[in-house]
Amino acid sequence: MLSIxxxxxxxxxxxxxVIRTKSKASGRKGPGIMQPIRDVxxxxxxxxxxxxxxxxxxxxxxxxxxxxVVMAMLVVPFGKSPGVLSFYGDFIFFAYVLALGKFFSxxxxxxxxxxxxxxxxxxxxxYSMFAEPAFFILMGSLxxxxxxxxxxxxxxxxxxxxxxxxxxxxxxxxxxxxxxxxENSRMPIDDPKTHLELTMVHEVMILDNSGxxxxxxxxxxxxxxxxxxxxxxxxxxxxxPYQYAIPxxxxxxxxxxxxxxxxxxxxxxxxxxxxxxxIVVLTSVSLLIFFGVLxxxxxxx
Amino acid sequence: MNLITTFVLMPFVGxxxxxxxxxxxxGVVTLVLLTMNVIISGYLAVLxxxxxxxxxxxxxxxxxxxxxxxxxxxSGWFILIINLIFLTGxxxxxxxxxxxxxxxxxxxxxxxxxLLQHVSIIGICGIQNSFVFLIAWEILALTSFILIIFxxxxxxxxxxxxxxxxxxxxxxxxxxxGFIWVVNKxxxxxxxxxxxxxxxxxxxxxxxxxxxFFIAFAIKAGFVPFHTWLPYAHPAAPAHVSGMMxxxxxxxxxxxxxxxxxxxxxxYIAAGFIILIISxxxxxxxxxxxxxxxxxxxxxxxxxxxxIGIIGIGIGIGAIGTGLGNTTLATLGxxxxxxxxxxxxxxxxxxxxTAGNVYQATHTMxxxxxxxxxxxxxxxxxxxxxxAIAICGIPPFNGFISEFIIYTGLYSWLSDGTLFSLLAAIxxxxxxxxxxxxxMICFTKAFGTVFLGTARHTIPADCREVKFIQLLPSYIxxxxxxxxxxxxxxxxxxISMPVALxxxxxxxxxxxxxxxxxxxxxxxxxxAWMLVLMVIGLYFFRRYRLKxxxxxxxxxxxxxxxxxxxxxQYTASSFVRSYSKLFAxxxxxxxxxxxxxxVFPSEAKYHTQPYDKxxxxxxxxxxxxxxxxxxxxVFLNNGKLQFYILYGIxxxxxxxxxxxxxxxxxxxxxIFKLL
Numbered sequence: 024m025l026s027i028x029x030x031x032x033x034x035x036x037x038x039x040x041v042i043r044t045k046s047k048a049s050g051r052k053g054p055g056i057m058q059p060i061r062d063v064x065x066x067x068x069x070x071x072x073x074x075x076x077x078x079x080x081x082x083x084x085x086x087x088x089x090x091x092v093v094m095a096m097l098v099v100p101f102g103k104s105p106g107v108l109s110f111y112g113d114f115i116f117f118a119y120v121l122a123l124g125k126f127f128s129x130x131x132x133x134x135x136x137x138x139x140x141x142x143x144x145x146x147x148x149x150y151s152m153f154a155e156p157a158f159f160i161l162m163g164s165l166x167x168x169x170x171x172x173x174x175x176x177x178x179x180x181x182x183x184x185x186x187x188x189x190x191x192x193x194x195x196x197x198x199x200x201x202x203x204x205x206e207n208s209r210m211p212i213d214d215p216k217t218h219l220e221l222t223m224v225h226e227v228m229i230l231d232n233s234g235x236x237x238x239x240x241x242x243x244x245x246x247x248x249x250x251x252x253x254x255x256x257x258x259x260x261x262x263x264p265y266q267y268a269i270p271x272x273x274x275x276x277x278x279x280x281x282x283x284x285x286x287x288x289x290x291x292x293x294x295x296x297x298x299x300x301x302i303v304v305l306t307s308v309s310l311l312i313f314f315g316v317l318x319x320x321x322x323x324x
Numbered sequence: 325m326n327l328i329t330t331f332v333l334m335p336f337v338g339x340x341x342x343x344x345x346x347x348x349x350x351g352v353v354t355l356v357l358l359t360m361n362v363i364i365s366g367y368l369a370v371l372x373x374x375x376x377x378x379x380x381x382x383x384x385x386x387x388x389x390x391x392x393x394x395x396x397x398x399s400g401w402f403i404l405i406i407n408l409i410f411l412t413g414x415x416x417x418x419x420x421x422x423x424x425x426x427x428x429x430x431x432x433x434x435x436x437x438x439l440l441q442h443v444s445i446i447g448i449c450g451i452q453n454s455f456v457f458l459i460a461w462e463i464l465a466l467t468s469f470i471l472i473i474f475x476x477x478x479x480x481x482x483x484x485x486x487x488x489x490x491x492x493x494x495x496x497x498x499x500x501x502g503f504i505w506v507v508n509k510x511x512x513x514x515x516x517x518x519x520x521x522x523x524x525x526x527x528x529x530x531x532x533x534x535x536x537f538f539i540a541f542a543i544k545a546g547f548v549p550f551h552t553w554l555p556y557a558h559p560a561a562p563a564h565v566s567g568m569m570x571x572x573x574x575x576x577x578x579x580x581x582x583x584x585x586x587x588x589x590x591x592y593i594a595a596g597f598i599i600l601i602i603s604x605x606x607x608x609x610x611x612x613x614x615x616x617x618x619x620x621x622x623x624x625x626x627x628x629x630x631x632i633g634i635i636g637i638g639i640g641i642g643a644i645g646t647g648l649g650n651t652t653l654a655t656l657g658x659x660x661x662x663x664x665x666x667x668x669x670x671x672x673x674x675x676x677x678t679a680g681n682v683y684q685a686t687h688t689m690x691x692x693x694x695x696x697x698x699x700x701x702x703x704x705x706x707x708x709x710x711x712a713i714a715i716c717g718i719p720p721f722n723g724f725i726s727e728f729i730i731y732t733g734l735y736s737w738l739s740d741g742t743l744f745s746l747l748a749a750i751x752x753x754x755x756x757x758x759x760x761x762x763x764m765i766c767f768t769k770a771f772g773t774v775f776l777g778t779a780r781h782t783i784p785a786d787c788r789e790v791k792f793i794q795l796l797p798s799y800i801x802x803x804x805x806x807x808x809x810x811x812x813x814x815x816x817x818x819i820s821m822p823v824a825l826x827x828x829x830x831x832x833x834x835x836x837x838x839x840x841x842x843x844x845x846x847x848x849x850x851x852a853w854m855l856v857l858m859v860i861g862l863y864f865f866r867r868y869r870l871k872x873x874x875x876x877x878x879x880x881x882x883x884x885x886x887x888x889x890x891x892x893q894y895t896a897s898s899f900v901r902s903y904s905k906l907f908a909x910x911x912x913x914x915x916x917x918x919x920x921x922x923v924f925p926s927e928a929k930y931h932t933q934p935y936d937k938x939x940x941x942x943x944x945x946x947x948x949x950x951x952x953x954x955x956x957x958v959f960l961n962n963g964k965l966q967f968y969i970l971y972g973i974x975x976x977x978x979x980x981x982x983x984x985x986x987x988x989x990x991x992x993x994x995i996f997k998l999l
Contacts, residue, residue, distance in 0.1 A: 070874035074881070076778055078698045080709075083859075086866060090858040094851060108851055110844035112732045116719065116851065119728075119760075123718045123855075126764055130709075133772030133894065135880045136696070141772075141894020148768055149902055152761030159757045163750055167738045172840075220883050230881045234873065235866055299906055306754070313750055322743045 026101035026253060029269070033276045034242075034249035035060055040277060044284025059245065066238035074231050076136040084131030085236040085243075091124030092243040092250070099253050100175040102260045102268045109175045114162045117174070118155060121206070124243070125151055132228040139220040143227035146295070150212060150224070153302035154205045160309040161198050164191075164316040178257040191315045196255055198309050200279070203251030205302060207244060209283060212301070214292040222295070252276040328380065328393065331364045331446075335439035342432045347425050351418040354435040358414050358442060362407045365446045369407070372400035373821050384453070389513045391453045397821035398586070399449040401662060402579045405669050406449070408804075409571040410442050412797035416677050417564035419794035423684060424474075434474050441467035448576055452515035454503040461499060465492035468573060472561040484556035491543060491553040498540035502533060515587050523589040530590040535598070537584040545577025547636060548606040551629045552939040555613075558625035559689065563680020566621060567673035570628045575665055578635055582661075585643055586825060592647030600640030600748065604755035607633025609938070611762040612910055615769065615900050616934040620679050620689045623770055624672065627715065630759060631668040635661045637752060638730045641737060646828040650740065655823060655832040656733030656841055662819045664726035667808065671711040671723065674801040678708040681794065682774060685787040691896045693781035694774045701789045705775040707798045712767040714805050717760050720852035722808035725815075728848065731756065732841040765903060773896040780890055810852045812845040897932060912937050 039056035046053025073081065095117050097107040106113070125147065132144035166172050168191075169180040205212050208225030220227045229240050256275045260268045293301055317323060338357050342350055368378050372395045382391040395403070417438070421431060444463040451457045469492075473485040503513075510517040522530045543550040554574070558566045585595070610629030617623040642657025644650075681704045682697060683689055698705035714721035734756070737749040773780075789795075808815050816836060824833040836842045882888040904911060911934065918929040960971070 067869070068873075070876070071870060072876045072878050074879060075877050076696075076880050078702075078705075078776065080698065080776060083863065086862045087859055090855055090862060093858065094855050097851070097854070108847045110847040111840040112728060112735060112844055113847075115728055115731045116848060119717065119724055120719055120851075120855070122716070122760070122764060123713070126713060126716065126718060126768060129764075129768040130772050130776060133768065133899075134776040136777030136890070136893045137880045137882065138888065138892040138894060139883060141899055144768065144772070145894070145899045145902060148765045148899075149906075152758070152765060155761050156754045156757045159753055160750060163735060163738060163753055166735055167746070170739065172732070172735050235869055239862075239866075296902075299902070310750075317743065317746065322746060 024107060025104045025265075026099055026106055027096060029101055029272055030096055030099065030246065030249045030253055033252060033273065034245040037248045037252065037276065037280050038245050040280035041284045041287070044281050045288050048285060048288035059241070063238045063241050063245075066233075066241070067235055069234040071234035071236060073233075074135050074137075077131075077134045077231070080127075081131045081134040081231070082236070084127040084134075085232060085239040087127040088124040089239040089243045091120050091127075092246050094120045096246060096250055098174060099250055100178060100257065101253065101272070102257065102265070103179060103262055105175040109173055111172050113173045113175075114158075114177075118158055121247075122151070122155075128228060128240075131232075135231045137230070139227050140230055142221070143224050146224045146298075147208075147228060150205055150298060150302055153299055154202055154305065157198055157302075157305040157309040158202055160306065160313055161195060164309070164313040165195070167313075168316045168319065174257070178260075179262055181258065181261055187315055187319055191312055191319075192258055194308055194312050194315070195258055198305055198312070199251060199255050199258070200282075201305050203248065203255075204283070206251065207248050210287040210290055211293050212298055214287075217292070222292070248280075249276065252279050255279065327364055327368070328382065331361055332443055334361050335436060335443055338439045339436050342435050347428055347431060350431055350435055351421065354438060355414050355418060357439055358410060361439070361442055361446075362411055365403050366407050368395050368450075369400035369403035371395075373397050373404070373818070375821065378450075384456070388453060388455050391451065391456050392514055392516075393450045394452050394515075395450045396825060398579070398582060398825055401819065401822040402449050402575065402665075403446055405575065405666050406442075406445055406572045409568055409669050409673050412677075412800055413564045413568040413571070413673060414438065416567065416680070416794065416797040417562070419791065420562060420564050420680055420684070430474060430476070433470060437467040437470040441471065445572065445576055449579060453513045454507060454515065454518075455513045458496065458499060458503065461496060464573070464576070465489065465496070468492070468557075468569065471565045472557050472569075474562050474565070475560070478560075481560040484560035488553045488557040491550075495540045495543035498536050498543070502536035502540065505533060505536070519587045519589060522587075527591045527594075530588060531594055534584060534588045534590045534595050537588070538581060538595075538599070541577040541580030541584070542602070543577070544580065545574050545632050545636075546606075546629050547577075547602050547632060548609045548629060549938050549942055551606070551610070552936060552943050554629060555617075555622050555625040555936070558628070558676075559619055559621035563621075563676055563683065566625075567676035567680075570625065570676060571669040571673035574628060574632060575669060578632070578639070578661070578665055581636075581639060582658075585639070592643045594647075596640050596643030596645075596647055597748065598640075599636055599643060600752060603633045603636025603640055604752055605633070606630070606636060607759040608755055608762075609633075609910075611759055611766060612907055613934070613936060615762060615766045616904055616911055616913060618691050618896065618932075618934070620682070620691055620694075620770060620774060621676070622689075623691070623766065624675050624679060627763070627766065628668075628672060630763065631664070631672065631715070634727065634730065634756070634759065635664045635668065637756060638662075638664060638726075638733070641730070641733050641752070642826065642829075644737075644745075645733075646826060648741075648745075649828060650737070651828055651831045652736045652839065652841065653733055654826060655829040655839070656729055656736060658823045658826050658829060659816065659819055659842075660726050660730035660733055662822055663729060663808075663815060664723075666815070667714070667722045667726050667805075670801050670805050670808075671714045671721075674707060674711040674798050674805070675715065677798045677801075678704050678711065681790045684790060686783050688781075690781075691770065691773050694783070695780040695890070695893065696776065696778045697783070697787070698775040700783075700787045701775075703789055703795055704798075705771075707795070707802055708775065709771055710802050710805060711798075712771050714809070716763045716767055718764075719848070720806075720809045720855050722805045722812075725808055725812040725845065725848070727756070727760070728844075729841070732844070736841065765900065769896050769899050773899065777893050778890045780893060780895065810849060810856070812849055813842075816842055816845060910937065912940065 038059040043053050043056055098113040098117050100106045129144040129148050132140040165177045169177045171177050213224035217223055256272050260271055334357050341353055372378050378395040380393045384391040444460045447460040469485050469489045473481055475481045506518050506521050510521045546554040607630050610626050614623050614626035638657050638661025642654050645654030645657050714723040717723040717727035734749050734753050820833045824830050832839050914933040916931040920926055920928045
């Protein structure tokens with residue numbers, strides 16, 4: 024329960040901080056931190072325009088997408104306190120329930136019969152296919168290291184002790200951060216602020232969504248960011264008592280948001296055709312983590 | 325005894341009745357006879373699943389010896405799946421074939437073959453006499469052939485049918501090698517003799533014996549590289565036959581592999597690794613090729629190969645678990661495989677039925693020509709969507725449950741093991757994850773292009789939803805799909821009996837609720853409920869909110885372009901273009917294009933034809949070599965009847981002469997020895 028509360032609070036500010044960092048870095052004053060939330064609130068009160076081509080899939084998809092992200096949030100723990108649902112292999116559920124949302128957002132993009140939205144859908148399907156193995160290998164390695172097979176079990180018994188495990192934690196953070204960027208369609212993979220439909224991934228898929236539906240999609244995006252942030256936090260806080268863990272949670276989420284803002288300010292998006300290579304690199308990095316774990320467990324003779 | 329006689333005689337009752345009936349009643353009589361057989365076999369299956377295995381010995385004849393029929397929990401489980409799919413398939417076929425009313429003769433033959441196929445396939449599950457087993461296997465192959473070539477006026481159909489028939493006989497050759505080997509050594513047709521004989525064999529020999537049977541059953545199941553018949557046979561057959569073939573007939577191969585794991589005492593670890601490696605490759609290869617197919621039924625056929633791969637991963641880790649003495653691994657592997665067998669039967673036959681509906685309404689299976697069908701056929705589209713999500717292994721449907729069990733199996737394998745096992749586990753996990761991701765590309769493409777957007781080609785004006793009776797089978801299957809997704813534990817208890825048959829699982833099966841992996845299914849069931857309720861609640865809240873607001877309709881945003889037409893939509897090929905560029909080394913796509921020339925636009929053309937690289941290497945190449953070699957002997961084939969009679973006489977004389985020469989050879993050898 025605690026994790027949900029913390030995630031919601033983090034989600035409130037996360038995107039605002041990213042946008043604020045970007046505007047500071049480019050020397051602008053920028054909107055207030057709460058601006059994304061105000062946008063969503065405004066959208067929730069608006070009417071909608073639907074394309075004549077679309078069917079009920081298009082109307083159902085944002086709801087399913089949002090629900091899938093909320094379900095994923097239910098299994099994410101916070102340090103000692105487990106998520107609302109915590110069971111053997113819950114990270115498999117985490118990945119697959121997010122896939123449900125992705126499935127619906129892809130078909131809703133295809134539902135518009137547009138020449139642009141299919142492009143985004145195609146890219147989204149391909150990139151998430153490439154990103155998933157990295158997550159499963161990472162969780163597998165952590166499961167092997169800790170001897171547990173649920174989010175909470177893994178995170179509660181991770182001990183960052185030796186030098187190798189520092190290296191592993193750094194690599195794991197990198198992998199999780201990059202997966203978060205791919206899943207949320209952020210900078211090295213996708214540029215949310217681009218103005219040309221041809222170069223978008225996620226933004227082009229939701230071109231036709233408006234009003235309440237768009238609000239749901241944006242909110243789901245904010246939640247998803249906080250969710251991956253929480254996973255990264257969990258790597259470090261382990262069994263630390265709450266009075267330190269909760270400030271640490273917000274500090275790390277804040278740092279992550281600032282980091283994302285800085286990455287987006289000083290980096291250009293990769294060429295679309297190079298994205299798959301980059302994502303496959305993530306899989307290799309997570310394999311590296313796996314071999315690191317084998318080293319720690321002295322499986323190599 | 326009497327039950328079994330009735331059961332076997334039922335198709336022949338059909339054979340006596342069917343030719344004399346009117347077209348309308350043929351279907352009804354077939355369904356009635358099928359239902360009676362379903363009740364008989366279902367009764368035996370339920371008996372065996374509730375803990376009292378059925379064992380009957382038929383006297384047989386001089387040739388066949390005693391015919392033992394043993395229906396244990398494994399047979400029971402498969403019989404129930406087969407019956408379910410045959411019933412829904414029969415019901416679907418009844419309405420599907422209504423549009424072929426005029427072809428009376430084909431319908432009679434089709435109905436009889438359908439009944440006989442049911443008898444043979446159930447027979448395979450129970451018969452434990454190798455000779456009679458082979459007969460049933462052959463009947464299954466022949467009846468499937470007849471069912472596939474229903475549309476025999478189409479040359480493509482006949483070609484696919486014959487392709488199937490030949491490959492099915494390859495499977496029989498391997499089965500015969502295995503059976504003859506054992507019969508030769510033990511002089512008994514009973515399967516128990518195989519158990520006794522294989523336990524006396526050294527490790528390598530029993531593994532080879534197992535592999536003989538494995539290859540035979542793998543051809544039937546469609547494991548890569550024995551899969552090439554499948555993508556031809558499925559699209560050629562009528563929709564209900566494709567659904568049943570993909571749902572149960574290829575599963576009989578899975579049944580065979582599981583049965584052989586039970587009766588052959590072999591090196592389970594080696595056998596498990598072989599199955600695991602072939603399965604991961606099948607899963608990946610199947611889905612990789614499925615993505616680039618343009619024919620909806622062919623896409624689904626390749627997808628069957630993928631799912632057979634997933635089932636195989638379960639069987640593989642189950643066998644390895646047995647070999648290692650890792651009880652959790654063994655139980656999870658077999659349980660995942662058995663549940664996925666049911667799951668795949670459900671959603672794959674449902675996909676074929678809904679694809680059949682689309683075919684009847686639009687008269688095409690070319691994905692690129694379809695589009696926007698959801699507005700004409702909303703129920704078919706919804707059913708297809710449910711099956712598509714389920715087949716991708718996404719919650720809250722059944723595919724997730726079986727894949728979850730296999731995943732937990734793979735992760736539990738990590739907890740103990742040598743370096744080699746660990747690597748195998750992690751790479752199988754990568755394989756399974758990649759299969760899931762690719763399946764999502766495949767089915768978003770299939771659903772998105774067939775049902776969504778606007779029509780990419782002229783769709784007949786009379787395209788409309790099929791009658792309810794034709795949708796009913798899919799509704800029944802959808803209900804079970806949802807039930808498994810929401811109440812997984814009930815089905816876990818159902819499969820606990822067949823799983824407990826396998827060595828090294830009894831311990832875990834006995835206390836399923838205590839096992840952490842199976843216990844996870846309870847929260848998953850809650851999560852599925854929460855997800856469904858949340859979607860429903862949110863959807864109605866959204867409707868309530870929108871009621872008060874201004875909701876308008878407008879054209880799709882075309883980035884400022886105001887006259888977009890249906891040709892500018894994203895097509896299936898463009899949807900998977902970046903995929904097919906990345907995976908180009910594995911795929912073959914024949915391209916034919918004419919680009920626009922000159923100042924004024926001339927006609928442009930672009931046509932692609934996907935092909936199977938393994939088929940090119942393993943089938944086409946071998947056939948070509950064979951043809952080259954045989955071509956040298958064409959001079960014998962001179963078209964004169966006299967010569968052919970001469971060849972016949974020479975052949976008979978040679979056959980008669982062999983024993984004589986052999987005996988003489990022996991005596992000559994003895995003379996040599998004396999010298």
